[in-house]
Structures are given as structure tokens and as C-alpha cells.
Amino acid sequence: MSQHLFSPFSMKGITLRNRIGVSPMCQYSAEDGTPNDWHLVHLGSRAVGGAGLIIAEATAVEARGRISPEDLGIYKDEHIPPFRRITDFIRKQGAVPGIQLAHAGRKASTYSPWKQRVSGVAVPDEDGGWEVVGPGNTPFSKNHRIPRELSPEEIADIQESFRLATLRAREAGFEWIEFHAAHGYLAHSFYSPLSNQRTDRYGGSFDNRIRFVLETVRLMRKEWPEELPFTVRLSCSDWVEGGWTLEDSVDLAKRLKEEGVDLIDCSSGGNIPKAPIPVGAGYQVPFSETIRHSAKIATAAVGLITHGMQADDIIRNGRADLVLLGREMLRDPYWPLRASQQVHQRDAVPVPPQYERGWN
Numbered sequence: 001m002s003q004h005l006f007s008p009f010s011m012k013g014i015t016l017r018n019r020i021g022v023s024p025m026c027q028y029s030a031e032d033g034t035p036n037d038w039h040l041v042h043l044g045s046r047a048v049g050g051a052g053l054i055i056a057e058a059t060a061v062e063a064r065g066r067i068s069p070e071d072l073g074i075y076k077d078e079h080i081p082p083f084r085r086i087t088d089f090i091r092k093q094g095a096v097p098g099i100q101l102a103h104a105g106r107k108a109s110t111y112s113p114w115k116q117r118v119s120g121v122a123v124p125d126e127d128g129g130w131e132v133v134g135p136g137n138t139p140f141s142k143n144h145r146i147p148r149e150l151s152p153e154e155i156a157d158i159q160e161s162f163r164l165a166t167l168r169a170r171e172a173g174f175e176w177i178e179f180h181a182a183h184g185y186l187a188h189s190f191y192s193p194l195s196n197q198r199t200d201r202y203g204g205s206f207d208n209r210i211r212f213v214l215e216t217v218r219l220m221r222k223e224w225p226e227e228l229p230f231t232v233r234l235s236c237s238d239w240v241e242g243g244w245t246l247e248d249s250v251d252l253a254k255r256l257k258e259e260g261v262d263l264i265d266c267s268s269g270g271n272i273p274k275a276p277i278p279v280g281a282g283y284q285v286p287f288s289e290t291i292r293h294s295a296k297i298a299t300a301a302v303g304l305i306t307h308g309m310q311a312d313d314i315i316r317n318g319r320a321d322l323v324l325l326g327r328e329m330l331r332d333p334y335w336p337l338r339a340s341q342q343v344h345q346r347d348a349v350p351v352p353p354q355y356e357r358g359w360n
């Protein structure tokens with residue numbers, strides 16, 4: 001039977017009530033990585049709104065890996081209880097709580113968007129900034145800090161932080177994990193030939209450039225329960241001549257599948273400032289479709305998916321297993337309810353009893 005936007009999605013031991021997920025979105029609202037009432041209300045209200053999956057924003061595995069000083073983190077055990085409060089609430093609303101584990105690498109230590117008029121401006125030491133690290137010492141842009149090149153021992157330390165963060169994420173009640181290997185952050189900066197000029201076993205050939213991702217995933221997968229989905233967000237193209245390509249992504253997806261990865265979240269870009277990205281309706285969906293069919297792995301499509309019919313079409317035509325929505329979910333936490341009306345399946349999303357009089 002063909003699937004559609006509101007058919008449940010079962011993967012390993014969990015079932016999403018529909019194919020709609022909230023894409024991870026930084027809220028720049030934490031102090032020392034700790035989730036607070038803002039994160040509870042932000043993520044919680046989107047669970048009330050009917051999405052099947054709620055993925056918490058890029059959450060740093062070490063303090064140095066935060067994009068801004070206000071990013072979420074899961075780099076110490078004290079972070080676990082406030083996350084648990086959020087995952088408990090999400091689950092009670094019938095959604096599955098997910099988390100994106102991240103390290104910003106050379107794009108770390110920047111101001112939150114509304115603290116600086118130009119985004120990506122480095123926070124200096126005197127304003128609470130910190131040293132950033134990467135595969136080499138080329139900065140992402142002239143506004144960013146010059147990264148220090150990681151030694152193999154330091155790479156192993158960061159991988160250990162990903163392992164410990166994975167254990168904490170489980171302890172905090174998350175049932176879906178996403179390794180953030182997109183958008184020019186640490187993992188992406190290793191696999192893209194445009195940001196990795198290393199000459200050791202972490203640079204040069206394709207196999208060497210993907211080593212950081214594969215090794216990290218291997219460590220994390222061991223600690224994450226086999227019966228829960230383990231997923232990876234990739235930037236499927238650098239959108240620049242000589243950069244990472246969709247063909248590379250298909251090859252990497254096949255390797256990730258062998259490591260026990262269950263789904264690829266297909267994003268793109270972020271490693272080169274001002275790359276000519278042809279942004280438009282569903283512009284990244286072809287990445288999802290190709291990876292799903294060529295690497296034979298489940299995928300999520302993301303990027304300018306805004307209408308119920310559009311999302312339903314993506315699922316019905318086998319272009320993705322899930323759709324993730326970012327900005328549209330900021331505009332409307334009740335998007336799943338609205339989409340159910342748009343595709344003439346009004347009963348597909350249960351309205352919370354407290355709100356029934358608003359919807360009937």
C-alpha cells in the first residue's frame with residue numbers, strides 16, 4: 001500500500017504517528033548549554049501541534065563545539081534532567097523526542113543572530129568567545145576565527161565527547177538521534193575537499209576525508225540502543241565546483257548504512273560562504289530521492305517544504321520517508337493540523353481536547 005503524509009512510520013522499535021518532523025533549529029536561548037522553559041515551550045508546543053517527530057536543535061557535545069555562547073549543550077551530566085523534562089512532555093503529546101548532536105568546529109564562537117547585525121561574526125575572548133578548531137587552519141570566512149588544526153589525539157578526544165553525549169542523550173529520554181554532519185560544521189569540514197587539506201589519514205582521499213564521520217558514528221552507534229533509530233544529517237552538496245557532490249553523498253550513505261545508520265537527513269550547503277544555492281520550493285528533495293533509491297536507505301527531505309499537498313506528494317511518490325519542516329514550523333506550530341485539512345484528511349491529526357473548540 002502506498003504511503004502518505006499521515007501514514008505512521010515505523011523504524012526499529014519506534015513508530016512516528018505521521019511522516020512530519022520538526023527540523024532541528026537553534027534557539028540561541030540557553031546558558032552554559034542548559035535547556036530551559038523556552039526550549040520546553042518551543043519543542044513542546046510543536047509536539048502539541050501534531051508533528052510525529054521533534055528534533056531538538058544542534059546540541060553541542062563539548063562547550064567549544066557551540067556555534068554561539070547561547071547554544072544548547074549536552075557536555076555534562078547536569079544537562080540531563082532539564083532535557084528529561086522536555087522529552088517526557090513531548091512523549092506525553094504522542095510525539096517522538098529527537099536530538100541533534102553537534103560540534104561547530106571552525107564555525108564556533110560566533111554571536112547569536114540577534115546579538116550582532118551580521119551573522120557569523122566571531123565572539124572575541126573578552127566577550128566570552130573561545131578558540132575554535134578544525135581539520136586545518138583556514139577560517140570559514142573573514143569574520144570567523146582562525147581555527148587551530150586538530151591533532152589525531154585531539155580528534156579522538158572529540159569523538160569521545162560524541163560518545164559520552166550519546167549516552168547522556170539516551171539517559172535524557174531521547175528516542176531518535178541525529179549526528180550533525182552538515183552545514184560546514186566539524187564533520188562536514190572533514191569530508192569536504194574544500195575545507196580539508198590534511199595530509200594524514202584524515203585528509204586527502206575520499207576514504208580519508210570520511211574517516212572522521214565513520215569513526216565517530218561507529219563509536220556513537222555502539223552506545224545507542226539498537227532498537228532506536230540512529231540518523232545522520234549530511235550536506236549532500238557544497239554547490240561549488242570541486243566540492244562535495246551528491247555522488248559522494250550516495251557513497252557515504254552506503255558506508256553509513258553498513259555502520260548501522262538507519263536514515264539520512266538530506267540537507268546541503270553551509271561550508272562555503274555565498275555558494276550559489278538554487279533555493280526554491282523543495283530544492284533539496286532530489287538529494288533525498290537519489291540517496292533513498294541509490295543507497296537503499298531511508299531518508300528525510302528538508303528545505304522549503306511548506307504546503308500539505310507538497311509534503312504529501314513527496315511521501316506518496318517515494319522521494320522520502322519523512323519530511324522535516326523548519327521555518328514553516330516557526331510560523332505555525334499547528335502546521336500538521338493545517339496540512340491534514342489541506343490534503344482532505346481532517347481526522348488524521350488529533351486536536352488536543354483542550355483546543356477542540358478552536359478547530360471544530
Ligand SMILES: Cc1cc2nc3c(=O)[nH]c(=O)nc-3n(C[C@H](O)[C@H](O)[C@H](O)COP(=O)(O)O)c2cc1C
Pocket residue numbers: 023024025026027057058100180182183233267302303304305324325326327328
Ligand atoms: C532559526 C533556524 C535555526 C536552525 N538551526 C539548525 C540546527 O540547529 N541544525 C541544523 O541542522 N539545521 C538548522 N537549521 C536549518 C533547518 O533545520 C532546515 O534544514 C532549513 O531551515 C531548511 O528548512 P526550511 O526551509 O523548512 O526552513 C536552522 C534553520 C533556522 C531557520
